Amino acid sequence: MSYRLIRPLLFALDAERAHHLSLAALRMMPTAAALAPDPMLTTMVAGIRFPNPVGLAAGYDKDGRIAHKMHGFGFGFAELGTLTPLAQPGNPQPRLFRLVEDKAVINRFGFNNGGQGAAADRIARYRRPVGEGPVIGINIGANKDAAAAGRGIADYVMGVTCMAPLADYLTVNISSPNTPGLRALQDRSALDALLGAVMAARAPGGPPIFLKVAPDLEPADVEDIAAACIDHRVDALIVSNTTISRPALRSVHAGEAGGCRARR
Numbered sequence: 001m002s003y004r005l006i007r008p009l010l011f012a013l014d015a016e017r018a019h020h021l022s023l024a025a026l027r028m029m030p031t032a033a034a035l036a037p038d039p040m041l042t043t044m045v046a047g048i049r050f051p052n053p054v055g056l057a058a059g060y061d062k063d064g065r066i067a068h069k070m071h072g073f074g075f076g077f078a079e080l081g082t083l084t085p086l087a088q089p090g091n092p093q094p095r096l097f098r099l100v101e102d103k104a105v106i107n108r109f110g111f112n113n114g115g116q117g118a119a120a121d122r123i124a125r126y127r128r129p130v131g132e133g134p135v136i137g138i139n140i141g142a143n144k145d146a147a148a149a150g151r152g153i154a155d156y157v158m159g160v161t162c163m164a165p166l167a168d169y170l171t172v173n174i175s176s177p178n179t180p181g182l183r184a185l186q187d188r189s190a191l192d193a194l195l196g197a198v199m200a201a202r203a204p205g206g207p208p209i210f211l212k213v214a215p216d217l218e219p220a221d222v223e224d225i226a227a228a229c230i231d232h233r234v235d236a237l238i239v240s241n242t243t244i245s246r247p248a249l250r251s252v253h254a255g256e257a258g259g260c261r262a263r264r
């Protein structure tokens with residue numbers, strides 16, 4: 001069934017409900033074989049061979065339920081998460097808004113997820129040896145109360161320890177606008193401490209580590225982040241998460257708090 005037919009059905013539903021229904025449908029579908037890779041599209045990043053450069057971004061499959069099936073739809077990789085050490089419910093609903101007139105979406109999920117332990121058990125059941133099968137990235141974050149409890153960096157270290165054996169690459173996500181204090185980790189001294197701890201926690205032979213940043217950065221921040229990544233030998237940057245800016249939106253939901261993703 002084409003997207004043109006399914007779209008009116010999905011758009012008749014609350015946005016988060018539609019999200020969960022699409023995940024449930026994917027869970028029921030058999031895992032299809034990967035499409036034959038086109039050598040023209042093969043992309044090497046940090047030693048990983050991506051069959052093509054189009055991937056499923058973090059946030060759709062937060063708990064790693066269907067990431068391994070996405071290559072059957074033509075994706076070159078899928079990134080699951082964001083996963084936090086402990087399960088947490090995220091922000092109260094509603095927390096996902098369609099801005100239909102603007103072809104945009106605002107979300108403030110707040111890292112709702114079932115926790116890294118449960119996800120690790122699930123992923124281990126379908127995960128092929130790293131380097132074989134579909135490319136799966138795992139995106140890690142901090143629990144909501146971590147920054148206030150002085151545990152921000154420890155949460156990332158825990159994520160590296162728990163998820164590295166299951167990941168083709170790990171994404172250190174310090175870019176969500178929906179977790180208090182998280183983006184403060186993009187400041188130079190905080191970033192140095194975080195990256196030092198994260199890189200030290202990766203065992204020899206562990207997966208490449210990518211850093212995911214916010215788009216709402218001043219030029220000086222960009223320079224600091226680039227310098228920190230070079231100093232700590234971060235393997236790649238993911239640019240970027242959703243924005244907290246609201247460029248000329250018309251929808252009634254334009255004033256909702258959260259990260260905005262508008263079609264360019």
Ligand SMILES: Cc1cc2nc3c(=O)[nH]c(=O)nc-3n(C[C@H](O)[C@H](O)[C@H](O)COP(=O)(O)O)c2cc1C
Nearest residue numbers: 057058059060081082105107139173240241242261
């Ligand atoms: C509904 C929704 C939920 C998201 N959740 C996460 C998340 O949990 N972790 C994360 O790193 N990024 C999350 N993102 C950001 C996306 O992974 C992606 O970085 C962003 O949409 C920009 O990429 P794009 O330009 O390809 O859309 C979310 C985005 C949306 C729209």
